[in-house]
Amino acid sequence: MVVSEKLDRFFDEKIKEYPTRRSFLVPMLLYTQDEIGYVTDEAIAYLAKKTDLTELEVRNVISYYSLLHTKPMGKYHVQVCTNISCMLRGGEEVFDHCRQKLGIGHKQKTADGVFSLEEVECIGACSWAPAIQVNYDFHENLTPEKLDKVLDDYRKKN
Amino acid sequence: MADLVSHPDEIKVVSNRFGKGATSIERYLELDGYKAVQKALQMKPDDIINEVKTSNLRGRGGAGFSTGMKWSFVPKESNKPKYVLVNGDESEPGTCKDRLILEHDPHSVIEGVVIAGLAVGAQTGYVYIRGEYRYLVDIMRKALADAYARGFLGKNIFGSGREFNVYWHTGAGAYEVGEESALMESLEGKRGIPRIRPPFPAVVGLWGGPTVINNVETLASVPHIILMGGQKFADLGTPKNGGTRLFCLSGHINKPGVYELPLGYPLKKMIYEVGGGIPNGKKLKAVVPGGSSTFVLTAEEAEQLNMDFDTFSKRGEFLGSGGVVILDEDTCMVKFALRIMKFYKHESCGWCIPCREGTDWLEKTLVRFHSGGGLKKDIDNIKYLAQNMLGRTFCPLGDAAAIPTISIVDKWRKEFEDHLEGKPCPFDPEGAVSQLPVLSH
Numbered sequence: 357m358v359v360s361e362k363l364d365r366f367f368d369e370k371i372k373e374y375p376t377r378r379s380f381l382v383p384m385l386l387y388t389q390d391e392i393g394y395v396t397d398e399a400i401a402y403l404a405k406k407t408d409l410t411e412l413e414v415r416n417v418i419s420y421y422s423l424l425h426t427k428p429m430g431k432y433h434v435q436v437c438t439n440i441s442c443m444l445r446g447g448e449e450v451f452d453h454c455r456q457k458l459g460i461g462h463k464q465k466t467a468d469g470v471f472s473l474e475e476v477e478c479i480g481a482c483s484w485a486p487a488i489q490v491n492y493d494f495h496e497n498l499t500p501e502k503l504d505k506v507l508d509d510y511r512k513k514n
Numbered sequence: 515m516a517d518l519v520s521h522p523d524e525i526k527v528v529s530n531r532f533g534k535g536a537t538s539i540e541r542y543l544e545l546d547g548y549k550a551v552q553k554a555l556q557m558k559p560d561d562i563i564n565e566v567k568t569s570n571l572r573g574r575g576g577a578g579f580s581t582g583m584k585w586s587f588v589p590k591e592s593n594k595p596k597y598v599l600v601n602g603d604e605s606e607p608g609t610c611k612d613r614l615i616l617e618h619d620p621h622s623v624i625e626g627v628v629i630a631g632l633a634v635g636a637q638t639g640y641v642y643i644r645g646e647y648r649y650l651v652d653i654m655r656k657a658l659a660d661a662y663a664r665g666f667l668g669k670n671i672f673g674s675g676r677e678f679n680v681y682w683h684t685g686a687g688a689y690e691v692g693e694e695s696a697l698m699e700s701l702e703g704k705r706g707i708p709r710i711r712p713p714f715p716a717v718v719g720l721w722g723g724p725t726v727i728n729n730v731e732t733l734a735s736v737p738h739i740i741l742m743g744g745q746k747f748a749d750l751g752t753p754k755n756g757g758t759r760l761f762c763l764s765g766h767i768n769k770p771g772v773y774e775l776p777l778g779y780p781l782k783k784m785i786y787e788v789g790g791g792i793p794n795g796k797k798l799k800a801v802v803p804g805g806s807s808t809f810v811l812t813a814e815e816a817e818q819l820n821m822d823f824d825t826f827s828k829r830g831e832f833l834g835s836g837g838v839v840i841l842d843e844d845t846c847m848v849k850f851a852l853r854i855m856k857f858y859k860h861e862s863c864g865w866c867i868p869c870r871e872g873t874d875w876l877e878k879t880l881v882r883f884h885s886g887g888g889l890k891k892d893i894d895n896i897k898y899l900a901q902n903m904l905g906r907t908f909c910p911l912g913d914a915a916a917i918p919t920i921s922i923v924d925k926w927r928k929e930f931e932d933h934l935e936g937k938p939c940p941f942d943p944e945g946a947v948s949q950l951p952v953l954s955h
């Protein structure tokens with residue numbers, strides 16, 4: 357099995373809440389990625405089967421959504437918002453700081469696989485800007501010092 | 515998680531339970547929770563719709579369409595099941611209010627869905643939450659499970675003999691999916707390509723059935739309207755602009771945060787009193803009144819306008835999503851226009867040419883312009899390109915990209931001229947951050 361039995365059962369339960377099997381596809385892709393790291397070829401085959409779609413149809417859906425990745429990301433995926441509210445409060449500087457500190461650029465991964473970096477659009481933290489998301493966790497009202505601490509804490513956690 | 519703020523001018527209706535632990539169903543019940551839906555169960559569907567019409571509640575997603583009116587478009591008889599779909603895709607730059615509702619008061623959204631369903635004759639609702647808001651998906655899952663456990667949802671809600679189901683759903687990163695027809699596509703497990711209208715979702719929506727689509731805040735307002743009465747809610751705002759709404763103050767402002775203020779609240783007071791003014795004693799330059807898709811206002815305009823839908827529509831403009839972004843005098847408007855365009859270019863679904871090509875050309879032209887490589891004729895060209903997108907795209911995203919651009923070129927033309935002939939950006943002469951990393955999507 358590509359995903360854990362628990363997740364597989366969860367998918368089967370959720371699919372029942374919709375009139376068509378493919379309806380739960382987008383969340384299934386995301387939850388699969390969360391469990392196994394990225395959307396692998398095996399995951400695509402598995403979800404195509406589950407939804408009665410072809411693999412190509414599943415790939416078509418994947419390429420539309422920016423959170424879905426078909427390549428491995430870092431263990432901690434650092435997403436820096438540089439959209440307007442963040443930009444006005446230093447979002448670009450936050451992104452530059454991350455680039456320097458991690459030594460990687462947009463959509464790149466550190467050699468040890470611990471971090472990856474992405475410049476992203478508004479994450480819904482505009483009133484608490486500048487903000488980033490590391491995986492699903494928000495870090496807001498960032499200053500350079502706060503940002504250093506956030507990144508150091510993740511490194512330590514690893 | 516996100517910090518809460520407060521100001522004496524606030525009237526807390528939708529935000530009334532923020533910070534009070536109302537994610538717990540016991541606490542929600544103590545705070546008048548699930549009373550409105552029980553009241554609605556005793557009402558005729560048309561009476562619910564009339565109450566909402568009386569309230570002058572208008573869609574909080576951005577377009578400001580009358581909610582009661584929208585519900586009344588759903589046909590009474592339908593061969594296919596009807597649905598209520600909650601739009602929790604919140605991705606309009608500057609907007610961060612649905613997040614607070616889902617974080618602090620998820621049951622109010624569930625209650626709003628059921629009431630909307632009772633009004634239009636639907637028995638199923640879906641709460642679509644953007645993929646980035648995973649912690650809110652988890653909060654919603656628990657809230658739904660708790661409501662089922664108490665018999666507030668399920669086969670026999672509140673012992674009424676009626677069935678109602680509400681399910682959660684999540685996206686995976688896409689602004690365009692917030693557009694209502696793209697939202698339905700996404701919920702059906704597809705790419706978020708919008709649908710042609712008519713038919714409107716109220717008639718042909720999810721899986722072909724009549725579907726009411728409302729923003730999180732719109733639906734969270736509904737239980738309050740049912741409990742306090744439509745008229746009382748209407749009276750909080752201005753004529754035809756009922757109630758309060760959550761305004762998200764961000765950008766160059768001393769006290770950023772989400773404030774609940776009556777519709778029609780003066781923008782000047784919002785900036786200088788509620789928001790505490792501009793940091794470092796700087797002057798105001800511009801205001802984005804309601805998310806990046808709205809016409810950008812000059813300081814003079816901003817200081818005269820009241821924040822209701824009709825004040826803006828009379829000017830041919832939009833109040834938008836509640837995301838109020840403040841720009842101080844040292845902000846480069848060319849760069850601001852560029853960042854906005856970069857966003858729309860990234861989010862354009864590529865389905866129609868004016869938007870796909872227009873956003874791409876505009877981004878490229880603005881990048882070149884901001885880095886000093888612009889020509890005088892580019893200024894008119896930017897406006898010409900943007901104007902040719904207006905009204906010519908398949909969905910409103912194309913308009914949303916054109917609107918801020920046109921207003922910035924019109925109102926801050928001089929700033930474009932100041933970038934000509936290889937001159938460095940006047941607001942960033944060192945060029946420290948002028949070379950925006952151009953996203954390679």
Ligand SMILES: Cc1cc2nc3c(=O)[nH]c(=O)nc-3n(C[C@H](O)[C@H](O)[C@H](O)COP(=O)(O)O)c2cc1C
Binds near residue numbers: 574577581693695727
């Ligand atoms: C590109 C685009 C993005 C949108 N994003 C959102 C969104 O994130 N949330 C939302 O409620 N409405 C969004 N809307 C508006 C919806 O299409 C729709 O009008 C709204 O959900 C209706 O709910 P309301 O009447 O309660 O406002 C968007 C519209 C467009 C064109």
Ligand code: SF4
Binds near residue numbers: 861862870
């Ligand atoms: S306007 Fe843009 S987002 Fe809308 S359908 Fe056309 S290409 Fe897609």
Ligand code: FES
Binds near residue numbers: 439440479482607
């Ligand atoms: S603009 Fe950065 S979170 Fe909204």
